[in-house]
Amino acid sequence: MSDSNNNSFLWFLAGLGVGAMAGVLYAPRSGNETRDALRSKAEEGREFVRDRARDARSQANDWVDRGREVLNQQKDQFRAAYDAGRQAYHEATAEDSTAKNL
Secondary structure, three states: OHHHHHHHHHHHHHHHHHHHHHHHHOOOOOHHHHHHHHHHHHHHHHHHHHHHHHHHHHHHHHHHHHHHHHHHHHHHHHHHHHHHHHHHHHHHHHHHHHHHHO
16 A cells, blocks of 8 residues: 555656646746746735735724724713713702701
């Protein structure tokens, strides 16, 4: 059973070698042209990633700014509600103390 697996692996390697040789022989471009094409595609990919990272950073900054605005609005609303409740408490305790004095 081990010989069968080794034999299959050898045939796989042989096929891989034959395929690589056929690819090199029938390549439509020379080696320099192929390297230049690969280099230009890599540069395009690098620019694409940079642009996407720049867009993501900008969007994240927008979200942070929007979150700060919402947080500040919530703080202002909480502070206003707290002050209103405190004022209502002082008014209610002031009315109770004047009613007791009568």
